[in-house]
Amino acid sequence: MQNSANRSSETVLVTGGAGFIGCAISASLLESFGRVVVVDNLHPQIHESGSRPEGLADGVELIVADITEASTWDRVLPDLKPDVVIHLAAETGTGQSLEEATRHTHVNVVGTSQLLDGFLRNNALPRRIVLTSSRAVYGEGAWRNSEGAFFYPGQRTSETLDKSEWDFPNAEPTAMKASEVFPAPVSVYGATKLAQEHILQAWAKSYGVETAILRLQNVYGPGQSLINPYTGIMSLFCRMAMGGRSIPLYEDGQVRRDFILIDDVASAVVAGATSARTHPTPLDIGSGEFQTIGTAAETIAARYGAPAPHVTGQYRQGDVRHAWADVSAATSVLDWAPRFNLEQGIARLADWIDSQPDVRPA
Numbered sequence: 001m002q003n004s005a006n007r008s009s010e011t012v013l014v015t016g017g018a019g020f021i022g023c024a025i026s027a028s029l030l031e032s033f034g035r036v037v038v039v040d041n042l043h044p045q046i047h048e049s050g051s052r053p054e055g056l057a058d059g060v061e062l063i064v065a066d067i068t069e070a071s072t073w074d075r076v077l078p079d080l081k082p083d084v085v086i087h088l089a090a091e092t093g094t095g096q097s098l099e100e101a102t103r104h105t106h107v108n109v110v111g112t113s114q115l116l117d118g119f120l121r122n123n124a125l126p127r128r129i130v131l132t133s134s135r136a137v138y139g140e141g142a143w144r145n146s147e148g149a150f151f152y153p154g155q156r157t158s159e160t161l162d163k164s165e166w167d168f169p170n171a172e173p174t175a176m177k178a179s180e181v182f183p184a185p186v187s188v189y190g191a192t193k194l195a196q197e198h199i200l201q202a203w204a205k206s207y208g209v210e211t212a213i214l215r216l217q218n219v220y221g222p223g224q225s226l227i228n229p230y231t232g233i234m235s236l237f238c239r240m241a242m243g244g245r246s247i248p249l250y251e252d253g254q255v256r257r258d259f260i261l262i263d264d265v266a267s268a269v270v271a272g273a274t275s276a277r278t279h280p281t282p283l284d285i286g287s288g289e290f291q292t293i294g295t296a297a298e299t300i301a302a303r304y305g306a307p308a309p310h311v312t313g314q315y316r317q318g319d320v321r322h323a324w325a326d327v328s329a330a331t332s333v334l335d336w337a338p339r340f341n342l343e344q345g346i347a348r349l350a351d352w353i354d355s356q357p358d359v360r361p362a
């Protein structure tokens with residue numbers, strides 16, 4: 001990794017840092033920064049016990065507070081004055097966001113603007129802000145028609161999905177690449193992540209603050225919440241297979257996703273915080289290759305000796321057909337590369353789930 005300088009005297013603030021990604025980066029951050037402070041409200045949908053997660057490295061200071069409250073920042077920032085901020089706190093349920101649009105918008109959009117207003121009110125402008133955005137900003141992304149030209153197919157409708165028309169006819173999907181593919185979210189969650197990006201970019205340019213915006217694909221692995229029913233398809237599949245169930249596959253099982261192991265996301269986020277270079281536009285973070293959901297489910301079923309997965313033909317509003325990242329910009333700017341393939345990642349996830357006390361089959 002290419003560090004710009006010895007940052008050991010610097011302070012990093014991590015919002016939502018008690019969650020899946022926050023815990024995974026916590027030990028590395030302690031190696032790169034003199035002080036690591038997390039602000040997290042220990043949301044009950046993710047934190048069943050409401051206490052400090054075991055995965056959060058010793059030495060990290062945890063402040064239990066809500067990012068959407070102006071008073072949080074007036075309490076935290078005057079003492080802290082962070083050099084670098086990693087903004088992770090968010091409501092993350094894609095499907096749930098369609099039913100609870102206000103909650104998602106409030107935390108993701110207003111939470112971000114409250115943080116930025118807090119920096120100004122408390123004379124605490126950071127040097128850099130890292131935002132974990134999402135592949136959800138692309139929606140269905142760009143496809144190529146039969147002549148090879150890019151087009152934006154827009155949102156799939158209930159009418160076509162009810163007829164099991166999963167793909168866009170006579171067209172091929174393409175990789176998600178920020179420099180080529182325009183964002184066009186099809187979920188409220190995706191729209192709030194795009195709003196976060198735009199608000200942060202406009203604000204940061206005005207105040208000369210560096211930004212690193214990372215559009216993450218599907219993150220999975222040890223440490224992911226086993227109780228949040230709205231995120232984490234890989235851990236859900238593991239818990240189904242563990243209970244001897246055949247994993248149900250939505251649509252025709254051929255939905256493509258780019259599953260990236262948490263270790264590879266952690267190294268990308270830490271690189272975003274410490275790299276010598278930043279990039280004015282977002283960077284795509286994934287494993288760089290796609291898998292079908294069916295392949296992922298088969299690998300998990302084999303690991304647990306469960307029956308083969310089965311196609312249900314069901315679908316979920318807000319889900320996109322295919323998604324995978326072109327990681328070339330991220331590898332060159334961040335001097336980072338994904339290291340784990342699907343088999344290695346599933347083995348690590350399943351071993352971790354097996355070691356968890358009181359884990360319930362789904």
Ligand SMILES: NC(=O)c1ccc[n+]([C@@H]2O[C@H](COP(=O)([O-])OP(=O)(O)OC[C@H]3O[C@@H](n4cnc5c(N)ncnc54)[C@H](O)[C@@H]3O)[C@@H](O)[C@H]2O)c1
Nearest residue numbers: 016018019020021040041042043066067089090132216219
């Ligand atoms: N995990 C993925 O697959 C994935 C993919 C793309 C983007 N992301 C983004 O990465 C970030 C972190 O995701 P994660 O997987 O670690 O999620 P997570 O749910 O495990 O962690 C989010 C943390 O934010 C906290 N939080 C929620 N609302 C808060 C509030 N109002 N005030 C303070 N804290 C609050 C929660 O308690 C939790 O600890 C999010 O911004 C998410 O949009 C994640």
